Each structure stands twice: as C-alpha cells, then as structure tokens.
Amino acid sequence: MGKLTKNLSLLHAALGNYHYTLVAISKTKPNSAILEAYNAGQRHFGENKVQELTDKYDALPKDIHWHMVGHLQRNKVKFVVPFVHLIHSVDSLRLLREINKEAAKINRVVDCLLQVHIAEEDTKFGFDEKELDDLLAGDAPRELPFVRIRGLMGMATFTEDEQQIRREFSGLKKLFDRLSKQYRGKNIAWKELSMGMSGDYQLALECGSTMIRVGSAIFGERNYA
Numbered sequence: 001m002g003k004l005t006k007n008l009s010l011l012h013a014a015l016g017n018y019h020y021t022l023v024a025i026s027k028t029k030p031n032s033a034i035l036e037a038y039n040a041g042q043r044h045f046g047e048n049k050v051q052e053l054t055d056k057y058d059a060l061p062k063d064i065h066w067h068m069v070g071h072l073q074r075n076k077v078k079f080v081v082p083f084v085h086l087i088h089s090v091d092s093l094r095l096l097r098e099i100n101k102e103a104a105k106i107n108r109v110v111d112c113l114l115q116v117h118i119a120e121e122d123t124k125f126g127f128d129e130k131e132l133d134d135l136l137a138g139d140a141p142r143e144l145p146f147v148r149i150r151g152l153m154g155m156a157t158f159t160e161d162e163q164q165i166r167r168e169f170s171g172l173k174k175l176f177d178r179l180s181k182q183y184r185g186k187n188i189a190w191k192e193l194s195m196g197m198s199g200d201y202q203l204a205l206e207c208g209s210t211m212i213r214v215g216s217a218i219f220g221e222r223n224y225a
C-alpha cells in the first residue's frame with residue numbers, strides 16, 4: 001500500500017463515528033498523487049487556484065467532484081462554473097452575482113458556501129455575521145436562481161491554542177444553526193458546514209463540521225517553489 005493510500009485509510013479509521021465528506025486538498029500536488037487517492041476510492045478533491053483546478057479537471061477522471069476552496073476572482077468565475085461541484089469561498093455579494101450570471105448562461109445551478117471570517121488574522125477572506133444577515137435577508141437569494149447556497153465555510157486562526165480553535169468552530173456552528181432556522185428559500189439548502197484542515201479536522205468534527213478539507217495530512221507537506 002502506498003503512503004498516500006495509507007494516510008487516507010488511517011484518517012477514515014480514526015473518524016469512524018462521524019458523518020462527513022472528506023475533500024482532499026490537492027493544490028500543488030501532481031496528477032499522479034491525485035490518481036493514487038482516486039484509486040483508493042477518494043472522489044472529492046479541492047483546489048485553491050482556478051488555473052490549476054481547470055488543468056486538473058481536464059486531465060483527470062470525470063467522476064471526480066471538484067471543489068474550489070480558495071479566493072475566487074470574479075473574472076475567473078466563468079472557467080469553473082461549467083464543472084465545479086461546490087465553491088466554498090464565496091466572500092461577497094458581487095461574487096455571488098457573477099457566479100449566477102455565468103451559471104445562467106449555461107443553465108446550470110452552482111452550489112456555493114458562504115465563507116465566514118472567524119479567525120483572528122485579518123488576512124482571511126469572508127463575511128462577518130452582520131454581512132451574512134444582510135445578504136440573506138435581502139433580495140439576493142431570490143434574485144439569483146442559478147446559485148444555491150448550501151452552507152458555510154470557515155477557517156480557524158492558525159494557532160496551537162486548541163481552546164481558541166474550538167471557540168471559533170463552535171461559534172461558526174452556532175451561526176450555522178441560527179441561519180438555517182432563520183433563512184429558508186428555494187435556493188437555500190443548509191446542508192454543509194465546511195470546517196477543519198489537517199491540523200484541526202478532528203476538533204472541527206467534534207464541533208459539528210460536515211465537510212473537512214484536508215491536504216498535507218493526506219498528500220504530505222507542500223513545497224512552494
């Protein structure tokens with residue numbers, strides 16, 4: 001068994017009691033590594049750059065579900081809309097409108113998560129709570145029939161402090177629960193809470209995550225040349 005296949009099966013074995021979707025974050029990794037995970041049964045993969053995502057989509061098996069997890073520029077939306085399974089990183093109404101516009105052209109409904117800013121660092125993208133309420137209470141959910149809001153995504157602060165990470169994840173779960181009671185509609189479906197990466201996915205699942213985005217714990221450390 002290859003190292004990568006072993007990483008995957010250990011990860012699943014340790015999480016036997018949870019229901020979750022594992023999105024294998026394959027950014028910077030070659031197609032051969034993705035194929036090894038694919039051959040081990042992995043079908044959800046995530047990337048953070050549009051060019052890399054579309055290149056990999058073109059080259060790899062068509063039953064892979066591709067997730068966009070990185071900041072998405074509006075002028076690149078058209079490249080991912082035809083095939084993307086879920087966009088985790090919707091961080092503005094303008095972006096949501098652009099996705100709707102491009103999706104309408106090809107008559108495809110695109111599933112999206114709203115990214116929430118939960119970390120201390122202000123380098124991370126995302127809505128704050130008030131902005132989310134404004135967006136969801138406004139006309140956008142009804143006016144944009146080619147996007148479907150499927151939940152929230154968040155990234156915890158990069159820290160060793162487990163209590164802080166737990167606070168941030170629990171806060172996001174609480175927000176998710178409130179929004180899902182408060183805002184309903186034809187193209188709103190509160191199904192996914194995307195939180196947890198290599199360092200904190202166990203904690204995230206304890207706090208109510210439904211979707212974990214794990215890169216280095218599967219593929220090994222990344223080298224950014």
Ligand SMILES: *Cc1c(COP(=O)(O)O)cnc(C)c1O
Pocket residue numbers: 025027048069070197198199213214215216217
């Ligand atoms: C890179 C990345 C991940 C995975 O990070 P690891 O620490 O390698 O598991 C998850 N989510 C997003 C948005 C990322 O950019």
